[in-house]
Amino acid sequence: MRTIANELKAQGLQVINFAAGELDVDTDELVKEGARKAIDGGHNIYTPTLGLPELRKQVAALVTRHAGVAYAHNEVGLTAGAKQALYNAAMVLIDPEDEVIIPAPYWVTFPTQVELAQGRPVFVDTRPHGYQLLASDVQRAITPRTRALILNTPNNPTGAVYGREELAKIAALAIEHDFWVIFDECYASLVRAGHRHKHILAIEPRLKERAVLVNSFSKSHALTGWRLGYVAAPAEVIKAMENLQGHTTSNPSSVAQYAVSHALAHDDGSFIAAINRALDERLRQALAIVADMPEVKVAPPQGAFYLFLDISAHLGRRLGDLVVADVDQFCELALREAQIALVSGAAFGDPSSVRVSYAIAPGDVVEGLHRLRRLLQRLR
Numbered sequence: 068m069r070t071i072a073n074e075l076k077a078q079g080l081q082v083i084n085f086a087a088g089e090l091d092v093d094t095d096e097l098v099k100e101g102a103r104k105a106i107d108g109g110h111n112i113y114t115p116t117l118g119l120p121e122l123r124k125q126v127a128a129l130v131t132r133h134a135g136v137a138y139a140h141n142e143v144g145l146t147a148g149a150k151q152a153l154y155n156a157a158m159v160l161i162d163p164e165d166e167v168i169i170p171a172p173y174w175v176t177f178p179t180q181v182e183l184a185q186g187r188p189v190f191v192d193t194r195p196h197g198y199q200l201l202a203s204d205v206q207r208a209i210t211p212r213t214r215a216l217i218l219n220t221p222n223n224p225t226g227a228v229y230g231r232e233e234l235a236k237i238a239a240l241a242i243e244h245d246f247w248v249i250f251d252e253c254y255a256s257l258v259r260a261g262h263r264h265k266h267i268l269a270i271e272p273r274l275k276e277r278a279v280l281v282n283s284f285s286k287s288h289a290l291t292g293w294r295l296g297y298v299a300a301p302a303e304v305i306k307a308m309e310n311l312q313g314h315t316t317s318n319p320s321s322v323a324q325y326a327v328s329h330a331l332a333h334d335d336g337s338f339i340a341a342i343n344r345a346l347d348e349r350l351r352q353a354l355a356i357v358a359d360m361p362e363v364k365v366a367p368p369q370g371a372f373y374l375f376l377d378i379s380a381h382l383g384r385r386l387g388d389l390v391v392a393d394v395d396q397f398c399e400l401a402l403r404e405a406q407i408a409l410v411s412g413a414a415f416g417d418p419s420s421v422r423v424s425y426a427i428a429p430g431d432v433v434e435g436l437h438r439l440r441r442l443l444q445r446l447r
């Protein structure tokens with residue numbers, strides 16, 4: 068898709084990129100200030116594997132505040148993005164043939180990391196319930212080999228924010244059947260107006276000894292390229308992760324750590340609040356256009372910055388001689404015919420949908436979705 072997009076751009080066409088998985092704003096000025104200070108102050112050398120002691124304390128305080136359960140510095144660790152936190156969790160917790168329950172649609176990396184640990188992903192379909200995960204569906208997927216469940220709320224790609232009642236029941240299942248809950252809350256700070264991120268530990272504190280909390284500064288501070296995330300878990304799990312990380316990547320970037328430590332110490336919440344206001348407005352405009360798209364189904368997202376559009380009614384239709392056989396072909400067609408780059412839902416385990424990021428320039432959100440609407444109208 069990137070190759071086609073580049074070809075089209077080289078021909079002078081205006082490609083609108085709905086495919087990015089990151090915010091369209093530059094990082095917080097506080098982060099830059101902290102980074103400059105770190106570089107000039109000579110903090111350009113190794114740090115302890117799981118991060119600077121001061122930052123670990125700050126992160127422990129952050130987790131304690133969000134989870135409503137106390138975490139100490141030796142129960143948290145800094146990683147090269149949430150991706151490494153998740154990878155550490157997979158490697159440390161999963162043995163060959165262990166089963167890991169993953170709600171679908173899912174973020175692409177979850178099943179692959181489970182497979183890298185020689186575990187087996189077991190998918191639970193959330194589509195019948197507007198992408199909400201039902202505890203009863205989780206229960207049906209549990210076997211004696213169930214080792215973990217990966218929850219991602221707010222969700223990529225669907226934008227679903229899981230509700231309190233189901234989370235309470237899911238936590239109870241994890242305690243009863245003794246499996247880990249890997250709680251990926253990377254988008255916790257990005258929640259649409261009128262909704263709130265619900266923390267599974269705030270709902271069920273007893274889950275702490277079975278919970279691995281994963282979070283990231285990628286989205287909350289718009290610094291995806293700097294690679295800084297964190298994990299919170301029982302001390303012995305964190306210790307095992309330290310051993311692993313010590314032989315894989317060592318510490319995450321020292322400058323990124325100092326920068327974020329500075330930002331956390333001075334953060335007043337205004338950076339993320341402005342982003343959420345802008346995203347709320349873009350989503351409002353986007354949903355108005357989607358409402359006019361023929362036979363497209365959407366569950367209005369409650370968090371993150373993605374719209375997940377079910378276009379299955381259009382699959383099998385034609386544009387001239389061309390049959391749009393599947394969603395991958397549809398995405399290629401959308402790029403060639405309408406110059407919009409979408410992500411195929413097939414990558415997320417849902418071959419009926421496409422993912423649209425509305426974290427792009429407001430004018431592009433509107434223009435790009437009108438292009439999509441007109442393309443769908445041409446299919447027969």
Ligand code: PMP
Nearest residue numbers: 088148149150174223283285296
């Ligand atoms: N989890 C989810 C659900 C994500 O969408 C992403 C990023 N796209 C990550 C984890 C990884 O984020 P990072 O490694 O940049 O912190």
